[in-house]
Amino acid sequence: MERKNFIRSLMIGAVSTPVIIEACKKSSISDDGTTSGSGSAGTTASTNGTCTVAPTETEGPFPTKSPASYVRSDITDGRTGYKLTAKITIGNLNNSCAALAGAIVDIWHCDAEGNYSEYGGTSMQSTNYQSVHFLRGRQTTDSNGLVTFTSIFPGWYSGRATHIHVHVYNAAGTSLNVTQIAFPEGSGTSLALVNGYSKGLTGYTYNNADNIFSDDKTGVQIAAVTGTLAAGFDLTFKLNVKA
Amino acid sequence: MPKKIIILCYRKIIDDSNANPWDKFVHEDSFLEFKMQSQLYNQELKYNTFAELLINVPGADKLHFLVSAAVTGYLRQLNGIIPDVLDNLGRRFLTFENFKFEIINSDINDIERHKIAINFFSKPMVWHDTVDNQLLVSLEQTMEGEEIFTNLFQLQPFISIHSIKDLS
Numbered sequence: 190m191e192r193k194n195f196i197r198s199l200m201i202g203a204v205s206t207p208v209i210i211e212a213c214k215k216s217s218i219s220d221d222g223t224t225s226g227s228g229s230a231g232t233t234a235s236t237n238g239t240c241t242v243a244p245t246e247t248e249g250p251f252p253t254k255s256p257a258s259y260v261r262s263d264i265t266d267g268r269t270g271y272k273l274t275a276k277i278t279i280g281n282l283n284n285s286c287a288a289l290a291g292a293i294v295d296i297w298h299c300d301a302e303g304n305y306s307e308y309g310g311t312s313m314q315s316t317n318y319q320s321v322h323f324l325r326g327r328q329t330t331d332s333n334g335l336v337t338f339t340s341i342f343p344g345w346y347s348g349r350a351t352h353i354h355v356h357v358y359n360a361a362g363t364s365l366n367v368t369q370i371a372f373p374e375g376s377g378t379s380l381a382l383v384n385g386y387s388k389g390l391t392g393y394t395y396n397n398a399d400n401i402f403s404d405d406k407t408g409v410q411i412a413a414v415t416g417t418l419a420a421g422f423d424l425t426f427k428l429n430v431k432a
Numbered sequence: 433m434p435k436k437i438i439i440l441c442y443r444k445i446i447d448d449s450n451a452n453p454w455d456k457f458v459h460e461d462s463f464l465e466f467k468m469q470s471q472l473y474n475q476e477l478k479y480n481t482f483a484e485l486l487i488n489v490p491g492a493d494k495l496h497f498l499v500s501a502a503v504t505g506y507l508r509q510l511n512g513i514i515p516d517v518l519d520n521l522g523r524r525f526l527t528f529e530n531f532k533f534e535i536i537n538s539d540i541n542d543i544e545r546h547k548i549a550i551n552f553f554s555k556p557m558v559w560h561d562t563v564d565n566q567l568l569v570s571l572e573q574t575m576e577g578e579e580i581f582t583n584l585f586q587l588q589p590f591i592s593i594h595s596i597k598d599l600s
Contacts, residue, residue, distance in 0.1 A: 243518075244522055245521070252457055252509050254457060257461070258502075293468075314532070315530035315531060315551065316532065319508075
């Protein structure tokens with residue numbers, strides 16, 4: 190090791206706890222050898238003298254800015270089911286419901302068995318980071334106010350009609366609306382064709398008995414859904430918010 | 433000693449004082465995601481802090497999971513290597529696939545009060561022996577009598593043995 194680097198590694202060790210020693214970039218240490226004027230007074234007790242090693246590796250990998258893993262159009266993450274393409278258009282109630290561009294739209298729904306992506310029940314449980322947020326997505330509306338997601342047809346769970354959650358934000362991330370999208374019912378509809386996947390529809394809660402959708406007498410929360418099991422389904426929905 | 437299979441947990445704490453670029457990205461982006469997602473549980477903006485949300489709003493504990501999407505992109509950039517933890521040769525050597533993200537404290541109006549933890553869970557390792565104050569471990573098992581490559585390292589603050597299993 191070069192003498193200069195060796196001295197630098199000692200300095201790093203002296204001002205930080207051993208556990209957070211990280212390969213520091215050269216720029217993070219001033220050239221005159223002092224480290225005054227950065228960070229704040231810590232509360233960590235000294236573990237100096239425990240004889241831990243300082244990092245002796247090539248620097249890197251260097252991080253790059255990375256958006257939330259929600260930001261993608263295909264949200265299936267390997268979940269299997271009948272394909273569903275969801276086209277959601279956001280309108281502005283304060284502008285005659287004209288298309289709202291630049292709005293952030295989050296959607297999430299359950300898988301074919303009726304399960305959401307979430308952490309397990311106990312605090313000891315860990316999750317693989319590769320596909321932890323399945324069936325959750327985020328897109329920004331285009332000039333037509335449109336976002337498009339590729340997903341699977343949601344399953345159902347006890348007490349609720351089939352639904353998709355939607356959260357709309359303005360471009361700055363301020364919440365504009367939180368709602369849910371319902372599905373049309375009856376013979377020949379997508380809901381009847383999918384038939385609740387492997388569960389069937391025994392014990393299913395229909396929209397008129399659902400505690401979210403039952404007050405929607407005119408069907409404004411019900412999307413238009415077309416398609417077949419073989420080709421997949423297309424869902425279209427217009428949501429107007431005050432922006 | 434009888435060999436055991438262990439999984440280590442490293443709880444990396446990140447707050448406003450962390451200086452390295454990866455930590456800063458994680459801190460800033462998880463704060464923005466907290467501000468967005470917390471509105472689901474705070475639609476009238478009655479509360480400012482994560483602690484208030486936990487006490488007053490059922491389901492607000494899901495924010496740990498919901499905000500974790502802000503950091504998974506950065507976890508990918510680590511290429512499966514747990515940061516900061518070094519073996520006695522001064523190299524990072526722990527590999528991971530599993531994690532758990534925690535919001536420790538936050539305030540929608542003050543990023544300086546935003547403090548999070550990422551728990552990294554190592555892949556299972558064989559604990560062969562303890563040499564002085566160091567653990568002698570290997571990342572893979574081999575057949576009896578074969579040579580095996582090992583790492584020697586010392587348990588440090590914020591590192592714990594998460595699970596243990598006897599190797600018969």
